[in-house]
Amino acid sequence: MRGGPPEGYASGMAKKLVIKVTAGADAPERCSQAFTVAAVAVASGVEVSLWLTGESSWFALPGRAAEFELPHAAPLPDLLESVLAAGSVTLCTQCAARREITEKDVIEGVRIAGAQVFVQEALGDETQALVY
Numbered sequence: 001m002r003g004g005p006p007e008g009y010a011s012g013m014a015k016k017l018v019i020k021v022t023a024g025a026d027a028p029e030r031c032s033q034a035f036t037v038a039a040v041a042v043a044s045g046v047e048v049s050l051w052l053t054g055e056s057s058w059f060a061l062p063g064r065a066a067e068f069e070l071p072h073a074a075p076l077p078d079l080l081e082s083v084l085a086a087g088s089v090t091l092c093t094q095c096a097a098r099r100e101i102t103e104k105d106v107i108e109g110v111r112i113a114g115a116q117v118f119v120q121e122a123l124g125d126e127t128q129a130l131v132y
Contacts, residue, residue: 015126016047020118023132024055028070031056034132035079038087048087049121052110057095060106084109090117 019041021034038050058064065076083089084107091106093114103112122129 016049016121016124016128017041018049018051018118018122018124018127018129020051020053020129020131021056022054024058025068026055028068028073030132031068032070032073032076034130035076035083036074037130037132039074039079039082042083042086048083050083050087050089051092051118052089053092053095057091057099057101060089060091060096060101060110062107080107092118 017038019034019038021031023030023034025031034056035050038048042048052060059068059076059080065080068076070076080089089107089110091101091110091112093112096102096106096112101112106112121127
């Protein structure tokens with residue numbers, strides 16, 4: 001950049017990445033991309049908040065990620081596990097309700113929250129939001 005980076009600019013990376021994945025088995029490449037980006041960001045030391053919405057909501061349930069298959073892609077259970085270990089995973093409140101998923105049904109560490117929390121996270125300082 002001409003004249004150097006703007007004040008507060010640290011190597012071009014957001015300090016927090018909020019990723020909303022709307023696709024599941026219905027759009028496997030888009031789904032896999034979202035989980036891959038989330039896992040790579042976590043491995044890079046970025047704070048990650050992964051939101052499961054739409055068809056990806058099913059991956060909040062035990063064993064469901066293991067049913068996902070996409071050739072030449074990292075296994076979804078491994079990606080989800082890495083995000084759960086070092087980031088946060090949230091299931092959309094309305095998406096959960098439409099699928100009759102409750103807090104007692106989800107994988108340990110997955111929370112259920114709504115649009116207000118998503119907006120609050122996405123608008124945080126030094127935060128980048130991505131939707132897949």
